[in-house]
Amino acid sequence: MKKTKETLISQLREKGLKVTPQRMAIVDALVENRYEHPGATLVFNEARKKAKHVSLSTVYATLKEFSENGLIRQLEFDRMENRYDVDLSDHVNLICNRCGKIFDYSIPASLEPRDIARKSGFVVTDTRLEFHGYCRDCLKRPD
Secondary structure: OOOOHHHHHHHHHHOOOOOOHHHHHHHHHHHHOHHHOOEHHHHHHHHHOOOOOOOHHHHHHHHHHHHHOOOOEEEOOOOOOOEEEOOOOOEEEEEEOOOOOEEEEEOOHHHOHHHHHHHHOOOOOOOOEEEEEOOHHHHHOOO
């Protein structure tokens, strides 16, 4: 399901979280930049355009709260800034080692978590499948 601003705000309310101007600006930044899997810095810079009083610490705290409440998924990395994904459907993240872009890719039917759970009896509570490599644009560029 494609998460929109309206669905994210609705989920905030369902979780009993206040919908403040700062949170609205952060939601906007997350949804508008969903395909970039934004980090806190990008979310902060975009949110500041709509809510001048939002601080970087507020962005970090809000992203943590959204993640802990299952509204977004935090993607943790060793060598680059953590990123955030509003798409909670089962999918593969293709991560470019050179430019850091993250691309979503549908999970092949043979790897569908529900099928794996049904066949193995294993209860799947979360999935995170990543492929690291080089995107088309980076492969075209010389080192």
